[in-house]
Amino acid sequence: MLKVYHAANTRSIRVLWLLEELGVPYEKEMVEFTPANLQSPAYLAIHPLGKVPAIDDDGLVLTESGAIVQYLLAKHSGSHLTPDIGTPAYGKYLQWLHFAEATVMPPISDIVRHTFRKAKEDRVQSVVDDAKATLDKYMAFLDRELADKTFICGDQFTAADIMLGYDLNLCKIIRFSLDVYPNVAAYFARLTARPAFQKATAG
Numbered sequence: 514m515l516k517v518y519h520a521a522n523t524r525s526i527r528v529l530w531l532l533e534e535l536g537v538p539y540e541k542e543m544v545e546f547t548p549a550n551l552q553s554p555a556y557l558a559i560h561p562l563g564k565v566p567a568i569d570d571d572g573l574v575l576t577e578s579g580a581i582v583q584y585l586l587a588k589h590s591g592s593h594l595t596p597d598i599g600t601p602a603y604g605k606y607l608q609w610l611h612f613a614e615a616t617v618m619p620p621i622s623d624i625v626r627h628t629f630r631k632a633k634e635d636r637v638q639s640v641v642d643d644a645k646a647t648l649d650k651y652m653a654f655l656d657r658e659l660a661d662k663t664f665i666c667g668d669q670f671t672a673a674d675i676m677l678g679y680d681l682n683l684c685k686i687i688r689f690s691l692d693v694y695p696n697v698a699a700y701f702a703r704l705t706a707r708p709a710f711q712k713a714t715a716g
């Protein structure tokens with residue numbers, strides 16, 4: 514059975530959320546999210562960089578949450594979670610799917626590292642301040658984009674919402690308030706109301 518290496522609050526939520534939306538059975542392998550465990554020989558044999566998520570699909574080990582999402586969609590008839598391949602809408606969908614990891618996550622990661630993960634003496638406040646200013650710019654952009662949309666690609670819920678929804682959930686966890694971006698806040702509320710999101714974030 515498909516195995517998902519998961520740790521609470523991490524990008525592996527994207528994989529669990531997608532699998533819940535697809536109704537594909539999986540086995541959840543909890544990963545202790547400590548440097549000692551992530552960098553242990555046993556875990557590095559699964560993810561050579563010591564990160565989550567990773568999946569093991571009958572011996573095929575994949576890392577990179579976005580790639581895992583695209584692989585699982587292709588393998589498990591996830592066409593209801595993407596626009597039709599090859600259409601302009603599909604191009605926009607890919608843009609948003611990758612925007613979530615490639616653009617939005619770096620400032621969030623900076624805030625996480627310099628607020629929680631690094632030793633107190635290694636935290637740099639100016640990194641946090643810069644990251645918050647960058648994130649504000651991205652959220653304001655997202656707010657304009659969502660002004661007349663239910664989901665990021667329009668009326669259809671897609672896997673790009675799963676990728677982005679994780680980012681917004683992390684904003685909540687790090688107390689980066691979404692209240693000043695009303696369209697983003699309403700969008701996030703729509704996403705968190707989904708049973709699949711609730712199952713994926715339950716533990």
Ligand SMILES: N[C@@H](CCC(=O)N[C@@H](CS)C(=O)NCC(=O)O)C(=O)O
Nearest residue numbers: 523524563564565566577578579614
């Ligand atoms: N681009 C990768 C990033 C993976 C990543 O950085 N995961 C974080 C958790 S959300 C992690 O494992 N961090 C632990 C570390 O870097 O030591 C992906 O999307 O899968």
